Amino acid sequence: xxxxxxSPERDLLECFKSLFDPDLGETVTAFDGTQVxxxxxxxxxxxxxxxxxxxxxGYREITEKANAKxxxxxxxxxxxxxxxxxxxxxxxxxxLSFPFNSEMIFGAVKNVLAKKSSGEVIxxxxxxxxxxxxxxxxxxxxxxxxxxxxxAVVEGKAFPVDGRACVSSLNAKFAQAGLKTxxxxxxxxxxxxxxxxx
Amino acid sequence: MNKxxxxxxxxxxxxxxxxxxxxxxxxxxxxxxxAAGDADEITQMLAERQGAFDQGETARAEGFAEKGGxxxxxxxxxxxxxxxxxxxxxxxxxxxxxxxxxxxxxHISAVSESEAVEWAKGxxxxxxxxxxxxxxxxxxxxxxITYVTVIDQGRELLPCFRILIIxxxxxxxxxxxxxxxxxxxxxxxxxxxxxxDRKQKNFIKNANKEFRVPITVISGNTELAEKQYGPDDRxxxxxxxxxxxxxxxxxxxxxxxxxxxxxxxxxxxxxxxxNAAIDGAAERFASRxxxxxxxxxxxxxxxxxxxxxxxxxxxxxxxxxxxxxxxxYFTLKQENGYVxxxxxxxxxxxxxxxxxxxxRFTTLENSDGTGLGLSYVKDIVKSLSGRVSARVENGMxxxxxxx
Numbered sequence: 001x002x003x004x005x006x007s008p009e010r011d012l013l014e015c016f017k018s019l020f021d022p023d024l025g026e027t028v029t030a031f032d033g034t035q036v037x038x039x040x041x042x043x044x045x046x047x048x049x050x051x052x053x054x055x056x057x058g059y060r061e062i063t064e065k066a067n068a069k070x071x072x073x074x075x076x077x078x079x080x081x082x083x084x085x086x087x088x089x090x091x092x093x094x095x096l097s098f099p100f101n102s103e104m105i106f107g108a109v110k111n112v113l114a115k116k117s118s119g120e121v122i123x124x125x126x127x128x129x130x131x132x133x134x135x136x137x138x139x140x141x142x143x144x145x146x147x148x149x150x151x152a153v154v155e156g157k158a159f160p161v162d163g164r165a166c167v168s169s170l171n172a173k174f175a176q177a178g179l180k181t182x183x184x185x186x187x188x189x190x191x192x193x194x195x196x197x198x
Numbered sequence: 199m200n201k202x203x204x205x206x207x208x209x210x211x212x213x214x215x216x217x218x219x220x221x222x223x224x225x226x227x228x229x230x231x232x233a234a235g236d237a238d239e240i241t242q243m244l245a246e247r248q249g250a251f252d253q254g255e256t257a258r259a260e261g262f263a264e265k266g267g268x269x270x271x272x273x274x275x276x277x278x279x280x281x282x283x284x285x286x287x288x289x290x291x292x293x294x295x296x297x298x299x300x301x302x303x304x305h306i307s308a309v310s311e312s313e314a315v316e317w318a319k320g321x322x323x324x325x326x327x328x329x330x331x332x333x334x335x336x337x338x339x340x341x342x343i344t345y346v347t348v349i350d351q352g353r354e355l356l357p358c359f360r361i362l363i364i365x366x367x368x369x370x371x372x373x374x375x376x377x378x379x380x381x382x383x384x385x386x387x388x389x390x391x392x393x394x395d396r397k398q399k400n401f402i403k404n405a406n407k408e409f410r411v412p413i414t415v416i417s418g419n420t421e422l423a424e425k426q427y428g429p430d431d432r433x434x435x436x437x438x439x440x441x442x443x444x445x446x447x448x449x450x451x452x453x454x455x456x457x458x459x460x461x462x463x464x465x466x467x468x469x470x471x472x473n474a475a476i477d478g479a480a481e482r483f484a485s486r487x488x489x490x491x492x493x494x495x496x497x498x499x500x501x502x503x504x505x506x507x508x509x510x511x512x513x514x515x516x517x518x519x520x521x522x523x524x525x526x527y528f529t530l531k532q533e534n535g536y537v538x539x540x541x542x543x544x545x546x547x548x549x550x551x552x553x554x555x556x557x558r559f560t561t562l563e564n565s566d567g568t569g570l571g572l573s574y575v576k577d578i579v580k581s582l583s584g585r586v587s588a589r590v591e592n593g594m595x596x597x598x599x600x601x
Contacts, residue, residue: 009411015418053407078407079451082505098410099444101417159478164508185470190477 007051033057086169127181139177241336249289250303251282286350290318
């Protein structure tokens with residue numbers, strides 16, 4: 001597996017390259033946005049991990065290029081993920097917030113790759129999430145964490161961390177796609193999908 | 199202008215208003231009381247003379263020369279030697295049964311003699327006081343005859359009223375000038391405080407950002423060390439400390455998120471959020487052996503950013519989990535058009551106000567918290583123009599939010 005890991009923090013790159021390589025394969029590192037764009041344009045990667053504070057060219061532009069090449073991309077953030085980040089037009093396949101350990105970042109990469117190759121579709125009411133396409137059918141893109149939250153709601157399981165932000169963003173995206181399905185908290189039952197105006 | 203600055207100006211202007219009002223009230227009160235005292239002294243002088251000054255009275259004039267001196271203004275008020283010439287007054291004498299009335303003295307232009315008698319008749323059952331605004335009267339008996347003396351004090355009261363009006367106008371003008379000065383002073387006083395607050399927030403924001411990568415790198419290098427040499431007490435201790443730092447960084451990351459200009463404002467189902475937060479923490483409550491009692495009215499909503507409401511309910515739960523000993527209570531209800539959210543727990547703290555828990559980085563005695571959780575709650579409630587208070591009553595820590 002080839003991973004492109006970009007951050008202006010060289011210690012971080014060196015440390016995680018040492019952790020990635022034995023477990024994931026080959027890790028290519030870059031420390032600014034120009035480098036990343038050049039590398040992406042000329043090489044193939046299974047996944048790209050970029051720091052949101054990458055200098056020269058921002059993560060949004062890089063995400064747009066990665067999405068265009070259908071290369072899974074994970075953006076590293078300096079704070080909790082919020083509905084605004086989840087509503088970005090060029091949405092990465094997932095966000096991961098600093099600080100993290102190798103288990104968390106490996107987990108995020110594996111989760112994104114597993115979803116990409118799953119070919120799975122989650123259907124509830126009029127909502128359909130194309131898991132491998134990272135999008136709502138005929139609607140906006142979703143992250144891997146949003147998909148996990150939606151699956152947890154459908155299966156009646158516990159949320160992953162920061163799930164509430166995903167509930168808000170998913171409801172906004174369902175509305176944007178003209179769907180009537182919503183996620184609501186039902187007293188005594190927990191979060192459930194409901195059809196609006198029911 | 200921030201809220202604290204507005205508050206400072208309002209309090210300052212209120213203090214100035216109270217001080218000026220008290221001062222001017224005392225000055226004017228004393229002035230009017232002295233005017234009434236002078237009038238009573240004059241009516242008393244008339245009472246001693248059966249209601250009339252002797253036209254040829256000169257004894258007072260003789261005293262005038264003795265009282266004069268290089269720094270003397272001469273006798274003033276009732277002591278003035280001009281009194282018997284300048285006083286406007288009348289005295290009416292009545293027989294014991296009040297049937298026959300006789301004008302003893304009449305030195306006044308405002309009324310006719312017959313009107314004066316009628317006026318005096320109306321006062322015969324009184325003792326002393328003001329009549330028709332600026333007239334002072336005294337009713338007294340001498341040798342079975344009742345005298346009613348009425349003196350005109352209009353000319354003497356006029357300066358008193360002028361001082362009163364000038365005082366009121368002066369007070370209004372002083373308040374306007376004080377307000378204008380406070381606008382400048384308030385800015386000067388609060389500019390450094392605002393700057394300090396802004397710097398503190400910036401520092402926290404930057405520190406939060408700057409800590410995240412080092413924690414990640416130290417954590418990664420610790421993992422590498424463990425892979426190479428195996429875990430030992432040192433790497434385990436490093437991990438424990440990293441976990442603590444990570445928790446602090448997560449808390450710091452939340453500062454200011456509810457002040458973000460891009461905050462969403464929508465109808466948030468607070469009842470649902472609170473129920474969800476309590477249900478979500480059921481396992482943690484159980485593991486600490488805490489009994490949770492929730493009394494939550496359904497369908498209560500507030501207009502807010504859903505994320506901040508989520509954080510607020512989360513912080514309330516975390517706070518209860520940290521400090522409660524046996525029982526935690528949550529109450530959510532609508533009261534007089536306000537949403538009232540109350541959490542109580544038996545945190546075993548000394549009774550009294552506990553509002554300091556809302557100060558950033560401030561914790562109560564024997565607490566191992568970061569001192570940030572409830573400061574978020576306060577900031578969130580403030581951003582919604584709500585009120586939050588904390589107190590300890592009979593060993594119960596009570597936190598009350600009104601939105």
